[in-house]
Amino acid sequence: MNxxxxxxxxxxxxxxxxxxxxxxxxxxxxxALAGTLANVGGLLVALILMCVLxxxxxxxxxxxxxxxxxxxxxxxxxxxxxxxxxxxxxxxxDLSVGSVMAISAATAGIAMLQWHWPLVPATIVxxxxxxxAGTINGSISVAFRLPSFIVTLGMLxxxxxxxxxxxxxxxxxxxxxxxxxxxxxxxxxxxxFAIAIxxxxxxxxxxxxxxxxxxxxGIGTNEEAMRLAGVDPRPIKIAVFALxxxxxxxxxxxxxxxxxxxxxxxxxGAELVVIASVVIGGTSLMGGRGSVINTLFxxxxxxxxxxxxxxxxxxxxxxxxxxxxxxxxxxxxxxLRERRAKRSAA
Numbered sequence: 001m002n003x004x005x006x007x008x009x010x011x012x013x014x015x016x017x018x019x020x021x022x023x024x025x026x027x028x029x030x031x032a033l034a035g036t037l038a039n040v041g042g043l044l045v046a047l048i049l050m051c052v053l054x055x056x057x058x059x060x061x062x063x064x065x066x067x068x069x070x071x072x073x074x075x076x077x078x079x080x081x082x083x084x085x086x087x088x089x090x091x092x093x094d095l096s097v098g099s100v101m102a103i104s105a106a107t108a109g110i111a112m113l114q115w116h117w118p119l120v121p122a123t124i125v126x127x128x129x130x131x132x133a134g135t136i137n138g139s140i141s142v143a144f145r146l147p148s149f150i151v152t153l154g155m156l157x158x159x160x161x162x163x164x165x166x167x168x169x170x171x172x173x174x175x176x177x178x179x180x181x182x183x184x185x186x187x188x189x190x191x192x193f194a195i196a197i198x199x200x201x202x203x204x205x206x207x208x209x210x211x212x213x214x215x216x217x218g219i220g221t222n223e224e225a226m227r228l229a230g231v232d233p234r235p236i237k238i239a240v241f242a243l244x245x246x247x248x249x250x251x252x253x254x255x256x257x258x259x260x261x262x263x264x265x266x267x268x269g270a271e272l273v274v275i276a277s278v279v280i281g282g283t284s285l286m287g288g289r290g291s292v293i294n295t296l297f298x299x300x301x302x303x304x305x306x307x308x309x310x311x312x313x314x315x316x317x318x319x320x321x322x323x324x325x326x327x328x329x330x331x332x333x334x335x336l337r338e339r340r341a342k343r344s345a346a
Contacts, residue, residue: 039291039294040294043280043281043294043297043298043301046301047300047304050304050305050308051304051308054304054307057308057311058308058311058312060311061307061308061311066307068188068189070300071189071193072182072188072189072190072192072193072258073303073307074193074299074300074303075190075192075193075196075251075254076101076192076251076252076254076258076270077270077273077274077277077299077303078196078199078296079195079196079200079250079251079254080097080101080247080248080251080270081274081277081278081281081295081298081299082203082292083134083240083243083244083247083248084097084244084275084278085203085283085290085292085295086203086207086216086240086290087148087240087244088220088275088278088279088284088285088287088290089207089217089220089287089289090216090219090220090236090240090287091223091286092148092240092241092287093148093149093285094134094137094152094241094245094248095149095152095153095156095271096137096152096155096156096158096245096248096271097244097248097251097267098267098268098269098270098274099155099156099157099158099159099163099267100130100133100134100248100249100267101248101249101251101252101255101266101267101270102160102163102252102263102264102265102267102268103133103162103252104126104127104129104130104248104250104251104252104253105126105163105252105253105255105256105263105266105267106162106163106166106172106262106264107125107126107166108122108125108126108174108178108252108253108262109167109172109256109261109262110166110172111125111126112174112177112178113172113174118177119177119180119181122178122253123250123253126249126250126252126253127246127249128249130245130248130250130252131242131245131249132245133155133248134241134245134246134248135241135242135245136155137151137152137155137244137245138237138238138239138241138242139238141237141241142234142237142238148241156271160268163264166264167262169264171261171262171263171264171265172263173260173261174256174260174261174262176260178253178256178257178260179257179260180257181253181257182254182257182258192254192258196254199247200292200295200296203292204291204293207290207291207292212236215231215233216240217290218288219233219236219237219287220286220287220288221287221288222288252267273302275327276298276302276323276330277295277298277299277302278290278295279298279327279330279331279334280297280298280302280330281294281295281297281298281299282298282337283295284334284337284338285331285334286338289341301326302326305322305323305326306319306323309322
């Protein structure tokens with residue numbers, strides 16, 4: 001399985017009046033493979049260096065408890081980052097995921113506390129809530145040809161306000177019925193972690209081995225070429241935003257299980273962490289290139305950074321400054337990669 005997927009959009013070559021077949025977009029050249037290995041290697045080196053640094057600064061960092069805690073902390077961000085990876089690949093962006101996580105968690109809390117539903121149906125309701133929000137984002141963006149940045153910025157406020165209304169601006173304590181999702185089980189890892197890994201693997205297969213994945217890459221690379229090839233990008237773009245909302249809804253449930261409560265303030269700023277994780281993983285902000293597996297490494301980089309800073313006693317303002325600097329560096333590196341790729345293509 002290739003980790004990073006990028007390719008030019010298909011060109012119309014089937015003749016007049018006939019849509020051109022989609023060509024494979026999985027990189028097969030030695031250069032593409034080298035780029036993939038370099039990206040993964042760079043992320044691994046960054047993780048190792050951070051672990052060495054924080055291990056030298058804190059005697060408690062290199063413990064099983066630390067790494068198990070990190071693993072059990074990442075599912076909410078990881079599954080949401082999967083959807084964000086797809087959105088960025090089609091050259092979009094979704095700023096509403098943090099608020100969608102909050103309203104989805106609030107919906108699950110209402111279902112469990114007021115309607116007395118068990119966890120699975122409540123989770124489905126939460127995911128449907130996210131699905132609706134994502135579908136609205138995609139439909140408005142496509143129908144009115146609006147930048148997804150503007151549409152999802154509006155949804156950010158709408159979903160956050162809905163979360164406050166649904167909870168009465170109070171945290172809803174759920175407790176045991178939802179806590180087990182994040183509770184350590186086999187080898188200290190939680191069911192949420194196992195679910196997140198399965199979703200990441202399936203999403204990578206979808207991206208690299210299916211027509212839907214090739215269409216996403218084609219849209220992000222050259223949407224007009226996709227139209228000329230006979231592929232309508234509109235339903236695909238709506239589906240991608242809907243999927244992002246669905247996964248943000250699941251992320252909201254994972255977050256609520258970690259907190260053992262549905263907090264209307266939960267997820268504030270999560271969109272920045274998610275976008276940073278995806279970009280650190282090598283997905284292009286310009287679209288057309290990305291990898292779900294590498295996104296997981298990006299999530300780990302952010303999580304290890306936050307855990308290490310917490311263990312060495314960094315203040316909250318300091319942590320925010322450092323995390324912000326990492327986001328800026330990630331964006332700059334992405335732009336440099338994009339320019340280098342264009343020069344190589346020329």
